[in-house]
Amino acid sequence: MVCGAVGSLVAVGLGVYGRVHEPTFFAINLAGFSSGLAVKSWLATVAFLLVLVQLGSAMVMYGRIRSIAPGPWVAALHRWSGRVAVLVTVPVAVHCLYALGFQTGSMRTLLHSLFGCFFYGTFVTKMLLLQRSHVPRWSLPLLGGMVFTAMTALWLTSSVWFFTTSGLTF
Template sequence: MAIPVLIGAAVSVLLGVYAKTHEPTGFSINVAGFSSPQAVKTWLATVAFLLALFQLASASAMYGKLPFSAPSWIGAAHVWSGRLAVLVSVPVAVHCLYAFGFLQYDTRVLLHSLLGCFFYGAFVAKMLLLTRKGLPGWVIPVAGGLVLAGLTGLWLTSSLWFFQHHGLTF
């Protein structure tokens, strides 16, 4: 269990070091139909967050924590919703790393930078832990909870903030 956790921690640190040491370009790519790059990032992050909430619900069903039995398709839906969540989060992360780097000009932004590094490190650790046999039953749920906590913090410090200051704009 230690090796996947250490690799995840290394990913977090390496992302932070890269983001802090490279020269931010300030350049961003916009997507047609959106009013700004910030709106694109906000909505992609919101999709990732909603998929992560589905991950929580589907995992709860698979672990028998809901008052009904899990449908037969829930395992596949859990896997694919996780893949989609990461897929839609990658353009946001690449943009943040490339265009802005590791920012810390106020508490919200510093927390967002730290959570971004944490999220991807926790994700890598969880994916590596999934390949291990014989782990205690609490390991995967805790790893998934840490990934969800990281993404929730990212969403709160970015998308929610954007929606509060700019409204539900596209």
Template sequence: MSADREAPTVRQIQPSMVSGAAIAVAVLIGAAVAVLLGVYANVHEPRFFSINVAGFSSPTAVKSWLATLAVALAVFQFGSALAMYGKIPRIAAPGWIGSAHVWSGRLAVLASVPVAVHCLYALGFQDYEPRVLWHSLLGCFFYGAFVTKMLLLTRKGLPGWALPVAGGSVLTGLTGIWLTSALWFFQNNGIIF
């Protein structure tokens, strides 16, 4: 066998091959999370039980406001990422922006978890109209994209596009969830608590 046809040795493996494998593994794990959530939500018998929070008129109002908080924090995440990576012309990122970015992400996920648990446990995967089907699909996608992003954050040597694409996927999923739920709720019920 000639030298150009031999299997690569450890010394011949390029960093791009390692980062490509890391991205592929993270995406596959995230996709598995999304599929498992969808399967669970589909086969789980909905309980149609929810807990209301004092001060809110309904569980749907609570979910809508928590989703709105999560989206607002995610939009801050987007802006703070742009600032951290120097993508906002003529504005230097303040020293606290990195910590604010991390904590806004944590709070966004924290705000989204009760909503997701309610949707999975009380309602399950619904598809009786296009808006609801998209909401169910985007909910699964969001958590899969979130897991992918978290796994990629721990890897060194990734291409410069990897984290922005993962973060953009998370923001896109969360925005889609909000558009198909909270925005719909506010349009049909007004801005109520």
């Protein structure tokens, strides 16, 4: 209950900040990239690929994929791919919040803003539940699925949109 409340506060807090903050339309750019949106799109794509690793490793750990012998390496792969995925999303989130804010100008940008808040709120809830000892067995896969769904929606409403309108540019 407390974990869900904290996650909800994170999601709502990000949304409120993004909505009341005056967008600067510039936040990050890395050498070699043509724009902040290109950086954001490629980093989000890396995060999405890592989330696919998360999905596969979770399915092995929960016995849904039996062709791979689960060992301690699968749990380590799951933890580290998740850590790196979240670290990669941080500059993306900073760019979204600081440069663009919570956008409602189109259905795509509204959904993207909502899923961004949902992603971090759900992620925080899942991380807090990992620290609890008496968590129902179904809760972590459910939250993991929600994080996966949110990341997929974020990637589709940002990176895929960017690549289809601008090409696979750096």
